Amino acid sequence: MVRGQARRPRLADVAARAGVSKKTVSNVVNNHPFVAEHTRKRVLQAIEELGYQPNLSARNLARGRTGVIALVIPQLDMPYFSELARHVVEVAQQRSWVVLIEQTLGDKDLEQEIIDGRLCRRIDGMIYSPSRISAAALRRRTSSTPIVLIGEVIDDATLDHVSIDNVAAARTATQHLIDLGRRRVAAIGAMGRRARGAARQRLEGYQQALTEAGLHVDPALIGQAARYVGEIGAAAMDQLLDLDDPPDAVFCFTDLLALGALRSIHRRGLRVPEDIAIVGHDDIPYGRIAVPSLTTISPDKRAIAETAVDLLDRRVSSRATLPPRRVHVGFQLVVRESTIVRESTVVPESTGALSTPRSSARRVTALDG
Amino acid sequence: MVRGQARRPRLADVAARAGVSKKTVSNVVNNHPFVAEHTRKRVLQAIEELGYQPNLSARNLARGRTGVIALVIPQLDMPYFSELARHVVEVAQQRSWVVLIEQTLGDKDLEQEIIDGRLCRRIDGMIYSPSRISAAALRRRTSSTPIVLIGEVIDDATLDHVSIDNVAAARTATQHLIDLGRRRVAAIGAMGRRARGAARQRLEGYQQALTEAGLHVDPALIGQAARYVGEIGAAAMDQLLDLDDPPDAVFCFTDLLALGALRSIHRRGLRVPEDIAIVGHDDIPYGRIAVPSLTTISPDKRAIAETAVDLLDRRVSSRATLPPRRVHVGFQLVVRESTIVRESTVVPESTGALSTPRSSARRVTALDG
Numbered sequence: 001m002v003r004g005q006a007r008r009p010r011l012a013d014v015a016a017r018a019g020v021s022k023k024t025v026s027n028v029v030n031n032h033p034f035v036a037e038h039t040r041k042r043v044l045q046a047i048e049e050l051g052y053q054p055n056l057s058a059r060n061l062a063r064g065r066t067g068v069i070a071l072v073i074p075q076l077d078m079p080y081f082s083e084l085a086r087h088v089v090e091v092a093q094q095r096s097w098v099v100l101i102e103q104t105l106g107d108k109d110l111e112q113e114i115i116d117g118r119l120c121r122r123i124d125g126m127i128y129s130p131s132r133i134s135a136a137a138l139r140r141r142t143s144s145t146p147i148v149l150i151g152e153v154i155d156d157a158t159l160d161h162v163s164i165d166n167v168a169a170a171r172t173a174t175q176h177l178i179d180l181g182r183r184r185v186a187a188i189g190a191m192g193r194r195a196r197g198a199a200r201q202r203l204e205g206y207q208q209a210l211t212e213a214g215l216h217v218d219p220a221l222i223g224q225a226a227r228y229v230g231e232i233g234a235a236a237m238d239q240l241l242d243l244d245d246p247p248d249a250v251f252c253f254t255d256l257l258a259l260g261a262l263r264s265i266h267r268r269g270l271r272v273p274e275d276i277a278i279v280g281h282d283d284i285p286y287g288r289i290a291v292p293s294l295t296t297i298s299p300d301k302r303a304i305a306e307t308a309v310d311l312l313d314r315r316v317s318s319r320a321t322l323p324p325r326r327v328h329v330g331f332q333l334v335v336r337e338s339t340i341v342r343e344s345t346v347v348p349e350s351t352g353a354l355s356t357p358r359s360s361a362r363r364v365t366a367l368d369g
Numbered sequence: 370m371v372r373g374q375a376r377r378p379r380l381a382d383v384a385a386r387a388g389v390s391k392k393t394v395s396n397v398v399n400n401h402p403f404v405a406e407h408t409r410k411r412v413l414q415a416i417e418e419l420g421y422q423p424n425l426s427a428r429n430l431a432r433g434r435t436g437v438i439a440l441v442i443p444q445l446d447m448p449y450f451s452e453l454a455r456h457v458v459e460v461a462q463q464r465s466w467v468v469l470i471e472q473t474l475g476d477k478d479l480e481q482e483i484i485d486g487r488l489c490r491r492i493d494g495m496i497y498s499p500s501r502i503s504a505a506a507l508r509r510r511t512s513s514t515p516i517v518l519i520g521e522v523i524d525d526a527t528l529d530h531v532s533i534d535n536v537a538a539a540r541t542a543t544q545h546l547i548d549l550g551r552r553r554v555a556a557i558g559a560m561g562r563r564a565r566g567a568a569r570q571r572l573e574g575y576q577q578a579l580t581e582a583g584l585h586v587d588p589a590l591i592g593q594a595a596r597y598v599g600e601i602g603a604a605a606m607d608q609l610l611d612l613d614d615p616p617d618a619v620f621c622f623t624d625l626l627a628l629g630a631l632r633s634i635h636r637r638g639l640r641v642p643e644d645i646a647i648v649g650h651d652d653i654p655y656g657r658i659a660v661p662s663l664t665t666i667s668p669d670k671r672a673i674a675e676t677a678v679d680l681l682d683r684r685v686s687s688r689a690t691l692p693p694r695r696v697h698v699g700f701q702l703v704v705r706e707s708t709i710v711r712e713s714t715v716v717p718e719s720t721g722a723l724s725t726p727r728s729s730a731r732r733v734t735a736l737d738g
Contacts, residue, residue, distance in 0.1 A: 010478070068469065068491070076458060077654070082451035089445060089472045098488065100437065100469045103458045109379075119467065122437070230658045259658045266660050285446070286655035289599045289628045291635050 009050040018046035069312060070119050070126040072102045072111075079284035080254075080301075081129070084150070087305035088127060095313060097124070108132045117143030125312045130154045146315040148308045152198035159324050160311040164299045164331045166198050170205025171212075172333050173251045173279040173297050178213045180339060182249035182277055185210065188223035188236045188261060189253025202253045202281065221247055225257055233260025241268060248276060249339075255280035255287045255296055262290065262338070278338040292337030303329035378419040387415035438681060439488050439495040441471045441480075448653035449623075449670075450498070453519070456674035457496060464682060466493070477501045486512030494681045499523045515684040517677045521567035529680040529693050533668045533700045535567050539574025540581075541702050542620045542648040542666050547582045549708060551618035551646055554579065557592035557605045557630060558622025571622045571650065590616055594626055602629025610637060617645060618708075624649035624656045624665055631659065631707070647707040661706030672698035 011029075015022045020039060027035050028043040035043075046052070071088050073081045089099045100123060104111045111133040119126070125146035130138070135156040138147075149161040177185045187206045191199040203222070210217050220243060223236035233252060240247050241264065252258035258280030265276055272278055272292055280287055283298030307327050315322060380398075384391045389408060396404050397412040404412075415421070440457050442450045458468045469492060473480045480502040488495070494515035499507070504525040507516075518530040546554045556575045560568040572591070579586050589612060592605035602621060609616050610633065621627035627649030634645055641647055641661055649656055649665040656663030676696050684691060 076445075076455035077448070077451040079446070079448070079451075079654075082446040082448075082454075085451075085470070086445035086472065089470055090474070093472070098469050098471065098491070100467050101454070101458055102467065103455065103462070105459070122467070256658075259655075263658060263660060285448075286658075289625075289632060289655075291632055291660060 009052040011052075013050055014043065014046045014052050017050060018042045065124045065316065066122055067097060068100050068123045069097050069309075070100045070102055070114075070123045072104060072114055072126055072128045074104055074106060074129065074131040076101065076103050079256075079286060080282045083284070084129075084301050084305060087302050088309065091302075091305045091309045095309060097309070102126075104131050106131050112137060115141040115143065115147070117141075117145060120145050124316045127308045127312060146312060148311045148315070150304055150308050152201060153196065155197060157324065157326070160315065160327075161324070162304050162307045162311065162327045162329060164304075165328045166201035167205040167208065169281065169297045169299070169331050170202040170251065170253075171209045172205075172331075173281065174206045174209035175213070176279060176295070176333055176335070176339065177249040177251060177277055178209060178215065180249070180273075180277060183215065184218075184221065184245065184247040184249065185215070186221040186223060186240050186247035186250040187253070188233055188240075188250055188257050189225045189228065190222050191226070192224060199253065202251075206251055223250075225253070228254040228257055230256050230260030230263070233257030234264040235260075237261035237264035241265070241270075246276075249278070250276060251279045251281075253281055255282045255284045255294060258294055258296070258338075259286060259290060262292075262294070273337070273339050273341060279333075280338075283334055287336070290338075295336045295339040296334050298332050298334045300330045300332075378421040380421075382419055383412065383415045383421050386419060387412045434493045434685065435491055436466060437469050437492045438466050438678075439469045439471055439483075439492045441473060441483055441495055441497045443473055443475060443498065443500040445470065445472050448625075448655065449651045452653070453498075453670050453674060456671050457678065460671075460674045460678045464678060466678070471495075473500050475500050481506060484510040484512065484516070486510075486514060489514045493685045496677045496681060515681060517680045517684070519673055519677050521570060522565065524566060526695070527693055529684065529696075531673050531676045531680065531696045531698060533673075534697045535570035536574040536577065538650065538666045538668070538700050539571040539620065539622075540578045541574075541700075542650065543575045543578035544582070545664070545702055545704070545708065546618040546620060546646055546648060547578060547584065549618070549642075549646060552584065553587075553590065553614065553616040553618065554584070555590040555592060555609050555616035555619040556622070557602055557609075557619055557626050558594045558597065559591050560595070561593060568622065571620075575620055592619075594622070597623040597626055599625050599629030599632070602626030603633040604629075606630035606633035610634070610639075618647070619645060620648045620650075622650055624651045624653045624663060627663055627665070627707075628655065628659060631661075631663070642706070642708050642710060648702075649707075652703055657705070659707075664705045664708040665703050667701050667703045669699045669701075 011022050011025050015025045018025065020043060024035065024039060025043050028040050069092055071085055073085060076082055076085060085101065092099045100119065102114055111131060115138060120143050123145060127148050127150055129151040130149065130153045135154045138154065138156060139158055147159055149156065149159050150163065152163050152166055174185060187203065189199060190203050195203065207217050221240065223240055225232045225236055233256065240250065250261060252261055258278050261278060262272060265272055270276060278294065280294045280296040283296045287294030287296050307329055311325060380391050380394050384394045387394065389412060393404065393408060394412050397409050438461055440454055442454060445451055445454060454470065461468045469488065471483055480500060484507060489512050492514065496517050496519055498520040499518065499522045504523045507523065507525055508527055516528055518525065518528050519532065521532050521535055543554060556572065558568060559572050564572065576586050590609065592609055594601045594605055602625065606629065609619065619630060621630055627647050630647060631641060634641055639645060647663065649663045652665045652667030656665050676698055680694060
């Protein structure tokens, strides 16, 4: 699969370089008291020179850590979260952390238990993507385990928080449709009055782009979505297509909604993008192999993972009380077949997550924290 | 989201029922020595009556466990593995286990480290889906941490192992295509001489079905795939379509291969299923919203997770040496639009993993262990 690097140095390599037995290396790494000081120094030097990453537990023990962080997400098999989890596990591994996964599945009690320290003795800290819990509940939590928030459900100024700028992202997506000459640009994913976080922000960005272009914001073109799954995207698209003056473009707040909308359009015999252009959000792998492939907003998931692990590391390592940081990572608009007509011989983009192309990112927002 | 049950009992409920303070309940649950025996009994009785699940670490501490199991998989964001991980985390949670995820990304050294006990002091055992490591390496491992194998890469009689019957599954998929009257049935996913596990078994099942139906096994119809990703499925399909006598059906060894093949067929202006019928394998969520939606072999992932956690639990709990068990869980053939022509008004199946429909499973194989 991946990893082009040379083989990582092993315990045996350290032993060979230091001219000691593997057991001795292990003793040094595990901080056993009966290693002579000059031997210890030789081993540590060999570790340094080879860039050897010693056994996790030993290394962390020495730093007073458990060596474990928790990643708390709503659901592991939602494509966006599985990609994010993949990156968090990979980045954490590079820092000698292993990752424990808590999956909340929309269980508010479980979310509460987790912030109140269900895992506290096992972990150094957690990266937390809230689902149903409120900002107030987070502020009242009884545990002092460091938390870094990710995602857009809660925007709370008292905690470290990593996300993209959702308003800017939605504006970029909508602007792209307007630039293509579309004038009846719909949205799918609004959540009415109970909207918070991403749903609210993306609607705002959509409206901003229309207004900036001098276009009327038509409430009939704003499709509601109680949940961000394909079948609801299809139903919302059906409603929009039933309008007397149907849309010629649609920005869907997630790729799953967009893929559902795509199905609805196909069933009516309409063409994408000729009759209706579609932009999604999230850049999930399926969008790359859909027919047509899906133009989408691609949040820099790797940067979310790296920044979240960095912030957690900083908080775990520091003994001082640090002010909370709010970090926006970049995103890009990835233009594919659902908005641009191409020849039918177009080479498909990679479909395997292992080979996700990283073109030079159009970073609309950068670190601001 | 999910979980229709009543609110789970909390610490406060136990305290109220036992007529003691929350702190006392906590002391009992944490095995603190300074709780009077009659108080301890009253609290334990309240816990029992309410079905309260005490704090993980406390409960496990009493059983001499860490309360953590590891799930070792190649890559979290491959749809099959994210679904499997979702189920393992959910099932483990019900048994008061939390799940640590190790992602090997095809790194053989890391796979070796893991079986040699990289995590041993942290975990009670592991559920392991090998990627590149050999059965021999597994047998030589230096750690005694209980392991349950899942997946089909390694078939080793010395360890507990859960999978579906891949030969039977491939036979069912191919038989379905033959039953539809197709006579030039291709396969995509063979791996030549280095094939092991699933690749070998699925090819065998494909060939068996053809032979049973009195059809010739034509080597020209067997497409190779170095990796099971969409772009390789598309390339293999292109080759098959270039044949003088191209196939009228294809069984792809994974859904990702099938979705790539679908793209290749579309690009040539051919119709699915009219010109070419397609069956995939894995039942990943995207197959359900693809256009056309994908007929596929659906392994019972929930049963894989439950059986694996069961076997691990049994091994962790038992002090005796247990003989290894080989368990086949069920699968079903899910027939969708890529093999059967339907009216264009068909209601799409669910696209959200939260609402995956579980029709009555056609269990071709059952527990045999």
